Amino acid sequence: MTDPNVAVRNQEALTIEYALTRGEIFRSFLRSLVHSPRLRRTFLLYVIVLALIALLIRVSILHSFTPTDLLIAIAWGLGWIAFIPVWVTIRGKTAKRTLTVSSDGISTEIGRIKGQVAWAKVSAVADTPTFILIARTNGNAFFIPNRAFSAPEQRSEFLAKLAAWTRKAT
Numbered sequence: 001m002t003d004p005n006v007a008v009r010n011q012e013a014l015t016i017e018y019a020l021t022r023g024e025i026f027r028s029f030l031r032s033l034v035h036s037p038r039l040r041r042t043f044l045l046y047v048i049v050l051a052l053i054a055l056l057i058r059v060s061i062l063h064s065f066t067p068t069d070l071l072i073a074i075a076w077g078l079g080w081i082a083f084i085p086v087w088v089t090i091r092g093k094t095a096k097r098t099l100t101v102s103s104d105g106i107s108t109e110i111g112r113i114k115g116q117v118a119w120a121k122v123s124a125v126a127d128t129p130t131f132i133l134i135a136r137t138n139g140n141a142f143f144i145p146n147r148a149f150s151a152p153e154q155r156s157e158f159l160a161k162l163a164a165w166t167r168k169a170t
Contacts (some may be wrong), residue, residue: 013102014158018148025092028131028143029085035126042139043084051077099142103165106134106142115153125162132159 020028032039055073059065093110100107106117117136126133132155134142149155 013100014161015098015100016144016148016158017096017098019096020092020094020143020145022089022092022094024131024143024145025094026085026089027167028133028141031090031128032126032133032135032141033085034122035128036135037141038123039135043081046084047077047135048081099144101161101165103168105165108142117166119168123164125159125166128157132162134162 033043034040041055051073054076055069058069058072062069095110098109105119106122108117121137122134123137124133124135128137130146132142132144134144136142144158146155149158
């Protein structure tokens with residue numbers, strides 16, 4: 001069995017293994033929301049759409065518009081703001097992940113679930129004090145905690161490879 005904090009290197013790929021905790025997933029989502037204008041816009045768009053749908057349903061059923069209708073719509077929007085971080089935390093995968101980055105893109109595996117992500121489908125790579133964020137264009141993201149690397153040099157090498165490969169894709 002390999003040490004989960006050791007990156008496997010070859011000429012064209014870097015592989016790391018790690019598992020996230022629910023707390024890391026929650027904090028990572030909130031940090032991404034603060035630092036990603038695109039995620040923030042998408043999140044707020046969903047809040048507004050949900051509130052408008054709630055308002056339209058009430059107005060269409062009651063055939064009137066009152067301040068109470070507006071307050072209920074706002075409550076639905078605020079509920080969404082509270083619900084999504086909790087949902088992301090619950091749905092986040094906490095099993096051991098094997099993540100391989102190469103010039104072809106990202107390969108990921110959690111148990112029997114495997115996936116491939118081309119670099120063209122990566123919207124951002126961010127270096128934060130506690131993790132590396134690889135955001136996808138579909139809104140999903142990889143949060144790679146610093147403990148996934150056995151040394152700061154290994155983390156730096158990983159970031160440098162990510163930067164080179166994402167630049168080539170654009």
